[in-house]
Amino acid sequence: MAYRSTERVKARLSASRERIIAAALEIMAGHGYAGCSIAAVAERAGVATGSVYRHFPTKAHLFAEVFRTASQREVDAVAGAAARQATTAAQVSAVVETFAGRALRSPRLAYALLAEPVDPAVDAERLVFRRAYAELLAGYVAAGMASGELPPQDPELTATALVGALAEAMVGPLAAGVAGPSTIPNLVTVIHRALGVTP
Amino acid sequence: MAYRSTERVKARLSASRERIIAAALEIMAGHGYAGCSIAAVAERAGVATGSVYRHFPTKAHLFAEVFRTASQREVDAVAGAAARQATTAAQVSAVVETFAGRALRSPRLAYALLAEPVDPAVDAERLVFRRAYAELLAGYVAAGMASGELPPQDPELTATALVGALAEAMVGPLAAGVAGPSTIPNLVTVIHRALGVTP
DNA sequence: GCAAGAAGTGAACCATCATTCAAAACTTGC
DNA sequence: GCAAGTTTTGAATGATGGTTCACTTCTTGC
Known part of the structure; x- marks a missing residue:
């Protein structure tokens, strides 16, 4: 037993994995899912194409x-903004403003996460993303009902809708390229x- | 000049074209877009695969x-139901009930038209479909505003939302397979x- | 019936990438 | 330095399925 992976190697592996995910995300934010071949991701991450398969089957x-990483970041931002509010009305405003504000600031990424045609297996992740938002909202709706607000x-239905x-x-707006300043309000x-x- | 296509031939060509579209629609309603290879469509339409390319590039x-055909049918049904109503409230109810009722009655087709991952070029048609609904609704909203209802x-924004x-x-519900009786109301x-x- | 042209056929073609894998480079403990 | 094992590499592989095309069959006007 002359070799056994050590901490240093594990850290490098993990860093490599992160770089691959980051590279994929960057390409997606820049050119959409369509531009994301494994070869392109690998090149951007500075590894060989085959190496990608050491980390992902x-x-x-x-x-x-x-998708999970990017979605979680979005949901966290929205949840964080909402959590700072006291009333249902303010919580919902925060959700809408944060969601829409971020989407309009990173339109390409937002489009990829929300609507761009992707592999069916990846699309499934999108449902999870949307469900996470729905559940966040459903919580606030239920609380608002309980408080009489x-x-x-x-x-569930309201939140989904x-x-x-x-x-x-x-x-x-993302497709058209423009959203007026009054869109969000x-x-x-x-x-x-x-x-x-x-x- | 010994040959020049005649009415009879034109009619047959046109019928063939329609059969191909109908076959594609049937397969989509049965197995989703995923099951729609050109070979399968051609077989169902009773023509050779190459013949499909006489009609579509x-x-x-x-x-x-x-998509355009199927969508138009849906939009027409919804518009027809709404047109029979007098008040904005009733018109909107008709839109929602017709849309949802039809979707729940043909879930596979509805899923394909609304959300199934498809080729990007086809996806573009989906936007047209949604825009048609949005414009229909926007008309009723504008009228309701004008009448003070x-x-x-x-x-536009309200209708899109x-x-x-x-x-x-x-x-x-389409994915889960069930929708309670109270969903639509x-x-x-x-x-x-x-x-x-x-x- | 025949020539000219159009429509129909379906097996072969081919482009695209995801995926693999044999060899090379690197790590580790001794 | 070496043996044993691990990671990296990137060109080759292979599966998929849309698309083509040389050929056959049909249609038309004379």
């Missing part, structure tokens, strides 16, 4: 993780009304 | 047309609130 696995409703509304409202208003926030 | 062109708002809400609310309620329909 298939391309789908790699991109599932890329919102009328009785099915929190709102996630769809948010995503769709972003994809349009108007969206907040619509969504407040949908929830039944008393004005 | 590429697979993407064929399926763009398939709805509060002031950006009809509602299309997203509808689609998202359908994709979950609840969805109508949420959307009425979003629009600001006075109860």
Whole structure:
């Protein structure tokens, strides 16, 4: 037994893995999923194509993780912003503003995460992403109902519908390239009304 | 000049073209876009694979047309149902009920049209489909504002958001396979609130 | 019936990449 | 330095399925 991987090597492996994920994310944010061949990712990460397969069994696995990483970052940002608010109305405003603001600031990435055609196995990860938002929102809706701030409703359904509304409202502008300054406030208003926030 | 295509031949060509589109649609409704190879479509239409290319330059062109056909049918059904109503509230109810009812009755097709991963060129057609719904809704929203039935708002944005809400609310049930009997009425309620329909 | 042209055929072709793998380079403990 | 094992490499492989094309079959006008 003359060799046994040591901490230093493990750290390098792990760093390599991270670089691959980062490279994939960068290419996705720059050229969309379409531009993400394994060869391109490997080159950007500074490794050989074959090395990618030491870390991920298939391309789908790699991109599932890329999606998961990027999505988690988004959800965390939104959840963090919402958590700082006290009322349901303010929490929902924070969700919408954070979600939309970030999407408009990184349109290419947002498009890739929300709507770009991807491998079916990766698409599944997108559902998880959307569900995470829905569950975040559903929590606030349920709390709002409990406190009497919102009328009785099915929190899951409302939350799902709102996630769809948010995503769709972003994809349009992202494709068209422009969103007026009133887009976000108007969206907040619509969504407040949908929830039944008393004005 | 010994040959010049005649009416009879033109009719046969056209019939062939229609059969190809119909076959593609049937396979899509049965097995999703994933199961739609040109070979499978050709076989179902009763022609050779090469013949498909007499009618469509590429697979993407064929399926763009398939999507267009199917989408138009959906939009027409929804528009027809809404047109029979007098108030904005009733028109919007008709849109939601017709859209959702049809989707739940043909879940596989609905999933393919709404959310299944497809070729990017075909995906573009999906945007047209969604935009058609959005424009239909925007018209009713604008009319409702004009009549005072709805509060002031950006009809385009509201309509876009509602299309997203509808689609998202359908994709979950379509994937899971079930939608409770209260899904549609609840969805109508949420959307009425979003629009600001006075109860 | 025949020539000219159009439509139909389907097996072969080919481009694209994800994936593999044999060899090379590197690590480790002694 | 060496043996044993691990990681890296990147060109070759291979699967998929859209697309082509040389050939056959059909249609038309005379």
